[in-house]
Amino acid sequence: MTAAAHPVDAVIFDFGGVFTESPLTQFAAFESRHGLPERFLAGVIKARMDDGAFSQFERGELDFDTFDRAFLAETTAAGHPVAGRDLMDLLSLPLRDGMVQAHAQLVSRGVKTGCITNNTPGSTASDWVKADQRGDVARVFDRFEVVLESATVGLRKPEPAIYTLMCERLGVEPTRCVFLDDLGVNLKPARRLGMHTIKVPLTQWQTALDALEAVLGYGVRGA
Numbered sequence: 001m002t003a004a005a006h007p008v009d010a011v012i013f014d015f016g017g018v019f020t021e022s023p024l025t026q027f028a029a030f031e032s033r034h035g036l037p038e039r040f041l042a043g044v045i046k047a048r049m050d051d052g053a054f055s056q057f058e059r060g061e062l063d064f065d066t067f068d069r070a071f072l073a074e075t076t077a078a079g080h081p082v083a084g085r086d087l088m089d090l091l092s093l094p095l096r097d098g099m100v101q102a103h104a105q106l107v108s109r110g111v112k113t114g115c116i117t118n119n120t121p122g123s124t125a126s127d128w129v130k131a132d133q134r135g136d137v138a139r140v141f142d143r144f145e146v147v148l149e150s151a152t153v154g155l156r157k158p159e160p161a162i163y164t165l166m167c168e169r170l171g172v173e174p175t176r177c178v179f180l181d182d183l184g185v186n187l188k189p190a191r192r193l194g195m196h197t198i199k200v201p202l203t204q205w206q207t208a209l210d211a212l213e214a215v216l217g218y219g220v221r222g223a
Helices: 023-033 040-047 053-058 064-077 084-088 097-108 131-143 160-170 184-193 206-216
Strands: 010-013 112-117 146-149 177-181 196-199
Touching: 010 160, 023 040, 040 053, 040 064, 053 064, 053 084, 064 084, 097 112, 097 131, 097 206, 112 160, 146 160, 160 177, 160 184, 177 184, 177 206, 184 196, 196 206
Parallel strands: 010 112, 010 177, 112 146, 177 196
Antiparallel strands: none
C-alpha cells in the first residue's frame, strides 16, 4: 500500500447497501414479480425526496399506518399501487461479511468510525437483515463510536445537517473523514463538506474496499 492521500481521522458508513446487500436488488425482484416498471419504487421515493411518505417516515414524522396509506397513495398516483407495508417487507437483507471485517480492522487500528443510517420509527438496523444475522449486526453497532439514526435525530440523508452532526459528535473535521454510501445522492452533501466519498456499487461492492484502502494507505481486509 502507498501512503494515504490525506490524513484520515474517521471513516463513516451508511448501513443498508453498504454492510448489507442493496435494498435496490429487493426492489428490482419485487418489480419483476409484479410486472412493475424497472426502478418504479425508487422512482416514487426520489420524486418526493424531501417531503414524500418515505422521507417523512424516515424522519419519524409518520407512524407506520400513516406511512402505509401515504405510500399507497403516491404509488397509485404513479400508476401502480404498492402499499407502504409491502415496501418495508422487502427490507430483510443479507449481511456482507467482508465489510464487517473491514470495519473491525479499522476499529482495531484506532480509527474512529460512525454510522449514518436512514431508518424508520421503532426499528433498528437488526430489523433490516436476515434473522440469523441479527446478532452479528448488534456487534457491528457496538463498535461504532457514533450512530445517527434518521428517525431518532429527525434528520435524514441527504440533508447536510446530519453529516455535520456526525462530525460534531465524532469530534473530527469533515476534511479528515471518509464517507461510504451506496447512493450518489447521499454522497454529494458529504463531498461538499469536504469529506472524501466512496460509492459502494450495487454488486461489485468489494471495489469500495479497494478505494478505501487506497485512501488510507493500508489494508482493512480480514486475515
